[in-house]
Amino acid sequence: MTAMNRIQRARGLPVRPVRSFWQLLAAPGWGRRIGIVGMLLITAAAIFAPFLTPYDPEALDLATGLQAPSAAHWFGTNQLGQDIYTRVLYGARIDLLIGTVGVSIPFVMGIVVGLVAGWFGGWVDGLIGRIVDVVVAFPFLVLVIAIVAMLGPGLVNFFIAVSLVSWVAYARIIRGETLVAKNREYVLAARALGYRDTRIMFRHLLPNAIAPAVVFAMSDFILDILAGASLGFFGLGVQPPAPEWGVMIAEGRNFVITAPWVVVFPGLAIITVGLFVSLIGDGLADWVRRVDARE
């Protein structure tokens, strides 16, 4: 038990339960469980892709171009004879990476900024608020495209662009939570004990404030994949011949009438990931709401 909770117990005050990340995963809910299982399966498929398919995602075999789905090629082949099932599997590596990194950096950035803004208030909060207002005025995709246009296409530049834009949502969420939590007993108790501000912010306040940010991170994950795939589709993100799902859809676009499978399967892959992550996000949101209501 933390020092905080010990003090609270001694005073007969309610002990603040910590909504830890692991608790979020373990609590009941069939939707979330399906989502978690689904994502674990997809992640495993991405990692073990070489064992799940005999084909090389980037090998050309023009003779077998544009074949419909069959026993040999479960998802068919594209115009270069590449097996689509294989490319979808290897593509999962790229797109899951896009989602993960695309969320993680803004997550950390935004949380730090939000904590600082909420905790210190005053002109710091005002200034950060203004910056947030400005970033939010730009449509997300437009600003990301504009930044990538300047920096040049590619995955790294995509991450830079997303990081510069996405952090604001997290900052807002955490700032709100901080403002509320600042006045709760456990924070006041910590300050009375003389703990340093940074310690209180990160070790006491943050674990209890972080839940809504994690819930949002789920939808952000999907949004980042969609953005990454969109940029891939336009040739501004991951470059061909990499099997990123958006790139694959762009490649198949010209053949969609005669060989729709080239476009359909990568799209379904994106939708499936979106579905599982949404289920997780919804489940988390419900859980957080229930915990809050109990308090």
Next chain:
Amino acid sequence: MRASERLVLERLTVTFAKGRRPVVRDVSFEVEPGGSVGLVGESGSGKSLTLRSVLGLLPTGAAVTGHIRYGDQDLLALSGRDMQRMRGSRIGMVFQDPMSALNPILRVGVAIEQVIRSHETVDKATAHRRAVAIMERVGIRDAEARSRSYPHQFSGGMRQRIVIAMALAANPTLLLADEPTTALDVVVQAAILRLLDGLRRQQGMSLLLVSHDFGVVAGVCERVGVMYAGELVELGNTHEVLRAPRHPYTRGLVESLPQSGEGERMRSIPGMPPEPGGMPDGCPFAPRCTLATDECRTGIIPLLQVAPGRWARCLHSDLVEPPDAVIRDAAPAPTSVEMARG
């Protein structure tokens, strides 16, 4: 004007989650035509839920058994449409918080007119005239002009008057009031209570009023029922109950009423009411009761008649001493208990 009828609650029981203890258990009482009954109890005693059951305004997931009859109408058996017709036109209801009870985007006159036109086919002009008339009757001056105002332009007390106006707009013969004065300050409280009492006498309307404040009930209700932990523990004439309670909880309540000008510390009943849904066998008040014996802790304590028109759910009702508090109104002859004590 239609005559008011008798409201009968018989063994009303409301349960939420299956298997948990009912939040309203086995409540039975009547409101005579033109009568006024109050229900008193702490929060969580089930008094509000009892009231809401009459008009079917319970939260989702509520399972209701027992009977509620108004006149010869079985209220629990009504369909949605029939209940909608009953609400407002035969039974009206007033709620606690006037600040949030009114639709902020409607002018108050329009809100009242809508009630009228939901129950009768009248044209807009007639509805408007009647709405203004009702506003005047509940004490709003300049009613015609003020009918064009929005709720936020009225004070709390005025808003409550408008809520009452809406409840009365279709001329109900029974008015249910759920803590109608709790959210108002003391001066306004008195005015609203006077209004309710006056309206009742003028129209022969029945009144069922719920409050946690005995003082409020004492001012307006001829009879009172005391509720604790979902059960009706005492029922009788208000004066009698205040002067000589026959249930230990009632006694505690009366004793803890703040008496003006006494300078004594306020008394409260030691302990806390049981958690809803997690209550012991036997009398729910037993853990806090000085008169409790083993018999009190097992089984279901029935509501026993201790005098004509007086009921108490207590096995030791004759041992309940009168409260030390002074009741200002004239008291009838001393009871046998008092005489025995000398």
Next chain:
Amino acid sequence: MARYVVYRLLQTIPVLFGVSVVVFLLVRLIPGNPAIAILGSRATPELVARVKDELGLDLPLWQQYLNWLGNVMRLQFGISFFYQSDVAPITFGRLPITLALLIYSTLMALFISVPLATIAALRRGGFVDQAIRLLFTATLGIPSFWLAIILALVLGVQLKLFPIAGPGNGGLDTVWHLTLPALTIALSISPILARSLRSSLIEVLGSDPITTGRAAGLRRPTLLWSYTLRNSLLPLITVLALNLGWMIGGTVIVEQVFGLPGLGSLLLTSISSRDYAIIQFVTLVFAVLVILVNLVADLSYAFLDPRVSLRR
């Protein structure tokens, strides 16, 4: 109310200012020498020197910004190297199609979301509600560029119901041409929109005025309209304004897929032609559009909510 209006207008100024700074800084992100990047394959030492001079690229940053801002104030937004003319007329020429697309998509999205959200809210917790919510969850992850292609394939090519390219010849023909693009955007945004609507409807349905209304025996249509929907109107406006950014993102995508001459496709084609002036200006226009729409949404509160409009 006048005070609120003025206050809100004044609040916009710092944001516009900040937006201009961001747009200005965009070009400074270009790695290496911006002059070379702008000129691309046409770069020669003389041209590079001239571009540097013209754009004042050697001056300190803040001075460059002030120069740029000064130009903007004089409505000189820069020259497009590709089109060899002012960026403003080129950009504004493309605005109508994008605006038409946005309005059309919004109407369609409302047409889809409002009924679904209302049914879900009214039958909260029931099978229909759960089914609708599951539908939203499943469709959140549909990429709009993929959806555009599929819709074009099925409704355009196979069923031949709608055209799949170009803006048409104005009037009803344009409306017909914009249908598939607008449908794509509408379907992409509807899950988010409907969810928010459902939430605010549920909040309104659980509020005190509804209980008062029910207790007074108001008829269902009256309750639904005067008490529920009208109180949800303002939250709806807010939700629409908040989602404008996503809808604009959607226009960028569908304009490209369906070959519409709007702002979005201009942005994308300018990237391949390295026309940085256009990229900057289009970004600026989009941001100003978002700011304006949000301003209008906020001000509409002042007019539509009597609690705000009747205060001095």
